[in-house]
Amino acid sequence: MNRKEFIRNGCIACMGIAIGASVLQSCVSTKYTKGTRNENGILIDPKEFVTDKNTQRPYIIVRHDDLQYPVCVYNLGNGQYSALLMRCTHQGVELQASGDQLTCAAHGSEFDKWGKVTQSPAKEPLRTFPVTMTNRQLLIDLRKQT
Numbered sequence: 001m002n003r004k005e006f007i008r009n010g011c012i013a014c015m016g017i018a019i020g021a022s023v024l025q026s027c028v029s030t031k032y033t034k035g036t037r038n039e040n041g042i043l044i045d046p047k048e049f050v051t052d053k054n055t056q057r058p059y060i061i062v063r064h065d066d067l068q069y070p071v072c073v074y075n076l077g078n079g080q081y082s083a084l085l086m087r088c089t090h091q092g093v094e095l096q097a098s099g100d101q102l103t104c105a106a107h108g109s110e111f112d113k114w115g116k117v118t119q120s121p122a123k124e125p126l127r128t129f130p131v132t133m134t135n136r137q138l139l140i141d142l143r144k145q146t
């Protein structure tokens with residue numbers, strides 16, 4: 001192996017380690033919940049946002065049998081939340097949550113935590129649902145999607 005090959009192989013190995021660490025970190029920090037279905041939508045406990053270290057998660061993902069796609073609920077602070085259907089508006093592929101954005105592996109569209117397109121080819125914003133506090137539970141109101 002010459003010097004050039006050694007450097008190239010070393011860089012590839014480092015990138016693999018960095019990507020692996022990043023994937024593991026995102027898996028550790030992502031919280032999934034099923035929630036509880038009622039006649040208006042899905043209830044989730046706000047405590048689901050609290051980590052074992054008593055910090056706030058930026059988002060949780062709700063997967064319920066009644067939903068064709070999961071819903072990503074972002075904690076916007078000051079008691080505000082956004083709930084976004086994780087369905088890409090380009091061609092309907094399920095999105096991945098990554099920090100403050102949702103990304104589509106199919107063609108690279110990206111959306112912010114309010115559902116606005118930040119990277120095409122998608123042109124339309126994500127479907128969103130109102131989130132309200134009801135009896136100390138967060139209600140994702142599935143009747144009022146936009």
Ligand code: FES
Pocket residue numbers: 088089090091092093104105106107108109120121122
């Ligand atoms: S389906 Fe998501 S970018 Fe094409």
